[in-house]
Structure formats: C-alpha cells, structure tokens
Amino acid sequence: MDIHPLDAALDLQALGGDRRLGRTRPDWANMVGPFGGITAAQLLHAAWIDPRRLGEPVALTVNYAGPVAEEEFEIEALPLRTNRSTQHWSMTLRQGGAVCTSATAVFALRRPTWAAPELAMPAVPPAADVPAETRRPPVAWPARYEFRFVAGGWPDFRRPQELPESRSLLWVRDEPPRALDFQSLAAIADIFYPRVFRRRQRAVPAGTVTLTTYFHADAAALAAQGARPLLAVAQGRRFNQGFFDQSAELWSDDGHLLASSHQLVYYKE
C-alpha cells in the first residue's frame, strides 16, 4: 500500500543531536512554498518522535518567518524545560542556515479532572448529508482534504463583492482518509483560507504569520474519532493595516471540541 501523503511529509531523518532532515513534498504545495499546516505538523512531529518527549501536545505555536523553498530543510527540536507533568519545546526549521519557521510547543501528561464543555458545537447536518466540494483552488494541498462546506465555501473571485462576515463552517477530513492524530489535527487547524478572501471575494496577497493551536483531547480521543470528518469553523475578528486574526474550532463528530486554533494573517492592499 502506498504511504499516506501526510506520513510521507512526516518522514524526518535523524541527523544527530537535536537535528532532523525533512523535505517539502509537491503534493502539499501552496501558492508560495508548502501549506502552512503541513509545516506545523512537521515541526510538532519532530518533538513527538524525540525520545525525550513527555506526554502529549497541549499547545503549539508556529511562526512563519520566511518562505520554505521546495527542497530539504532541517528541524532543530530542543526540550527547553521538563517539569513533573509538563514539557516545553522549541523547534526551528532552517534552510541553508536561515530560519524559515520557528515554533514552540507544550507537552503534558493529562489526567482526569473536573471537566465541562462551554462552547457549543454548531448545529449542522451530518457530514453524509453535505455534498463534498468538487472544485478546489489551483494549488496542490487542498486535494489532500475532503471539504464539505455547510457555509462559507471557496470564495468566487469572478464576483468581487464585500461580505459582512467571514465565517466558514464545514466538515473536513484527510483525503485519502487517515485516522486522526495530533499531527493531522495540527495540519487541519490551518485548512481555512485567509478570511480576507471571504470578506472581499477577492484574491489579495495574504499569508499566515503565526498560528497557535490548543489541543483539548488526548491521543485516545483522537483515535476514537478515526478517519471520520471533523466539523470545522473559522471566523475573523478585525482587519486592519495589513493584518487580521482568525480563530477556528475543530469538533469531533460526536460533539467534543478537539482543538481551538488562532492565527494572525498578513494581507496586502
């Protein structure tokens, strides 16, 4: 059986010390360089496969400092501090010695506590009742996902107009299907196209500057979700002087919030 495109992208080779070698994959390409979500997954994975790792990720921040070229890259993953139940990591992706991406992550041993939801899952039809979107933007990475838009689908750049809000609501899963884990969840957190495209129904230069994802579930809960679609929601807050933020929630199909994710996006014009 062929290796899944996500697992192919996560193939990092030990270089000794804290360094590992990876390479970009054409099937994850975005407009310029790779899809930010796959870079986030690769950085998280470098800490995940480190024998010094404690527990499971609870938070990941990825800073997109410069473009990643289509070639090999090196990830340095450093455990900055290990406590009894938490561990803080720094990960840096470099090409030719230059920092392309910096990241931090918090890992933790989760344990049973008082627990409660607060945000409610949006009411939507089940994934099977929402048609899969057949159109995709003219870059490679969207073909790595199945999108079933309930609202806020791909923008229509042939009809520029200003919309009053930027929300997208959709069912999404890896294509081909793949059992959910922290790496795929970290990537899915970045599948929302820049909210400025939705507000303006226009393509303007835009790119994620920094992305933070909080994981609200343990590995067992992610495994229980399996390869079934997640419910995904994203919306922006304010667009001003070249930057806007957008926040996203990713839900299991039985109504648990698996991750919340926030990003700041650069835009031009």
Add this chain to the structure above:
Amino acid sequence: MDIHPLDAALDLQALGGDRRLGRTRPDWANMVGPFGGITAAQLLHAAWIDPRRLGEPVALTVNYAGPVAEEEFEIEALPLRTNRSTQHWSMTLRQGGAVCTSATAVFALRRPTWAAPELAMPAVPPAADVPAETRRPPVAWPARYEFRFVAGGWPDFRRPQELPESRSLLWVRDEPPRALDFQSLAAIADIFYPRVFRRRQRAVPAGTVTLTTYFHADAAALAAQGARPLLAVAQGRRFNQGFFDQSAELWSDDGHLLASSHQLVYYKE
C-alpha cells in the same frame, strides 16, 4: 514624581550581546511568582528596546515553563529573521541558567490597507457608570489595575457552585492611570483570572501555560486611547483533563478591537 509600577518592572539593564537583566517586583506578585502579564510585558519590552527592532509588535506568544523566583532574571532577545516588513523574535527568560519562560514575537511595519471590523464590541454602560470594584484577591498584582466589572466579577469562594458559563466583561485600566502602549496592553491581556474559578466558584491550583496576544492597532491608536479604561471580555471554550483555553478581547472605549488574546491554562482536580 514616582516611577509608575509598570515602568519600574520594565527597567531592563543591558548585559551585552543579546542579554538584559531584570528583576521581579513585589508589587506585581501573584500566588506563585510574578503576574504572568508583567512577565509578558518584560519579554516584549526586551525586543522593543533592542536597536535592531523593526516596526511594532503584531503578535506575542509567551510560554510559562516554570516558576520565576523573586529575584533577578536574565532575558535573551534574538531577532531570528528580518524581512522587508516583518521581523521574528525569540525571547527567553532564565534564572540560574534554567529556562523559566520562552517567548516569540512578530514585529511589522504596518501600512494602510482595506480595513474592516468583524467582531462587534459588546453593548455596555460607559466605564464611568460602572462602579470600581473595591475588593481584590489577596495577592499583589490586582492592585495595579482598576476593575469595573459589568459581569463575571471576582468569584465567591465562600459559595462554591457550578456556573454554566465563564464569561467576564469589565472596564479595566492601569492603576495609577498610565497611557496605553504595547507593553501595558500585553500585560492587560492576562488580567482575567482562570475561567475555571468562575465556572466552579472554587479556588483550585491553576496557572497559565501559554499566552498568545495579537495586536490589532498601531502605536498611534494605543496612544489615542491614553489612560482611559479598556473594555475587556474573556471566556473559556472547554475544560478537560487538566487544561482549558480562554480567549479575550480588549477594546478601545470608542469601539475598536485593540487586541485579541488566547491562553491555555493548567488546572488541578
């Protein structure tokens, strides 16, 4: 005139190279170590005063890796990458060589673009019509702020009960008043007590693990706000297995979103 407590805390001395010396201040103390907001402000300030800085902060992530003891600390601030209009920083706070706090920041040259709000400011009475809270928790840092709670005030630990939601809505400013800047805004982003205290009206061990703040306004807009109270809102999303997230918005009194902020918080029991 006495130096403002925030400016006293921001007094960092150059140690040469990328390092600066700071010290904790008893008037910013929290239960264990300093208020997380003042540490965030100090880390941001280390990049702010660096002669290599480009532009103004647009994003700041602070990871609270271990307690900061009441003594001197060292901040190392490194520009990881400088582009034409953005600059990525890494800041690390150490005591005795051990990492206590790690941080990353993105600075940028803002420029005029298409702009639009999306999230609407909550409808509230003006700050002058909301009484200032006279009670404060038995730690030092809350005395550095004036709190005017519209909803979700200090929890009442004498009457433990489960509330269905964790929202707080309040007017807040530095005490004594101080003109707003990025440093004070970074600190104010952390003034919300752990949302688990509100949901349970019970004190349980809890502490911020990581905090990310996006700045939506430039220095001129912050200066225009001056020392007048900001409208502040915070709410949690999911409490599970020892961690929850809470998101906050900070608004100018004329209705502009100045910052959005997100944190993951550890809790016990």
